[in-house]
Amino acid sequence: MDLADQIAQYMVSGLSTGAIYALIGIGFAIIYNSTEIINFAQGELVMLGGMFTLFFLETMKLPLPLSILLAVLATIASGVLFERLTIRPLKAPTPLSLIIITIGGSILIRGIAMLVWGKDTHALPAFSGSEPIAVGSATILPQHLWIFALTGIAIVSNKLFFQYTITGKAMRACAVNRRAAGLVGIDVRRMVLFSFAISGGLGSLAGIIVAPLTMTSYDVGIMLGLKGFCAAIIGGLSGGIGTVLGGLLLGTLESLGAGLISSGYKDAIAFVILLLILFIRPQGLFGRAQTERV
């Protein structure tokens, strides 16, 4: 395989991991835009997606599509519950207390997952076989196609929701001007709850579609969460195209870096990018952060 072929191959896997990061990153952005907090438990929702699927599939012996659907719903419920138990009861929330709470929450969720499912890594079956498909000189797994397709659908529906439905618009209004949103009759706390539900849904989807490729365990949320956070930061915490591009960029750079330089650098790349962005362009690479955040 010559260099061009190798690069093509790295691009394919990089873009598919990037799509995953994008989904997780959008979850960060949606919660950030409605609450101004970074939900550090986002990665745990991703982990729960994979683990719940495994539970429904192997413990409950349900078919895969149904297991996936139930896992997404269960994770959405977990996100909602998380908001209800941690964010909502606060009388006078400050950004710092909220952040500490989400970190505490993430540790708690991870701990519970470890008690319930143990420390082993688990594999989900690929959605439709694992026979590689040749695309030009590169090969692509059916699971990659699933990742591209489902991520695409999720991102487009998310965009349509925020752009065209009254609830989506109300959530954006809360992000733009919370006070004024209350004055037109929007129940801001309900919108915060919705944002946790949507992030839970997107996060769990990410965790589920990636699990057949990378395995899953109680602690996959740490790394995936940080990568998703990084994608969101590259995208200026926009819930839209910025974060999608951020995720894809991060995924490809990681994959190229790991393939062409050394796989030891894979995770370091994300953090170097994260720091560079925060120092040099905190509004994100594609930043129109002030006017259009969702």
Next chain:
Amino acid sequence: MLKVKNINTYYGKVHALKNVTIHLAQGEIVALIGANGAGKTTILNTLSGVIPARTGSIQFLGEPVETLPPDRIVKIGISQVPEGRQVFKGMTVADNLELGAYLRFRSREPREQIRQDMRHMYELFPRLEERKKQMAGTLSGGEQQMLAIGRALMARPRLLLLDEPSMGLAPLVVQEIFGVIERLRRDEGTTILLVEQNARAALKMADRGYVLETGKVILEGAAAELLENPEVQRAYLGKEKKEIWER
């Protein structure tokens, strides 16, 4: 229509409203005037449920409403146009107006009625129609004020609370906006509580007025009488010095 009795509102330890008692009858325009920091905005926010009163009662259409949260207040027919417009800057003019009808969407009112009201807003404020696809943040101050009023009207309020609609606007624009306020009362019978530092313009349009000073109502009466009141003239109308555009 609205009866506010002895309300006391606090910001932490700051006692911002002291035994404020006001009332509005159906179809009235009532002006609330007072210097900066007198507590005008606080009254509106207490009415809107944003900063609930610690003691006192508020009755709207015979029902006690002092404990309702902001969204319920809008639901029962009280809408506020906040100080400094507070439009949703990163969203389009049309989206801003639509969000004004948020609760009507939620209560599954037929879309056609809401669309009809949108057209009505564009008729009241033709400049908003020209700019309906533009981001609200790109509008001029006067246009943002029109949008803020239009957004509040989209909820079909029975009582409209206006917080300093003339603030920072050129005299001609102020005239235009006050014209719309009068038209609302005349054509639609909307009851209006108008907070203004521009006391002369407000009292000229209003039926009655209240004068607020450091959280207390110190004067009340017919607008025409307040305009003639020497104390009001001295403190709020600047009788000696004329407004810039009147020279």
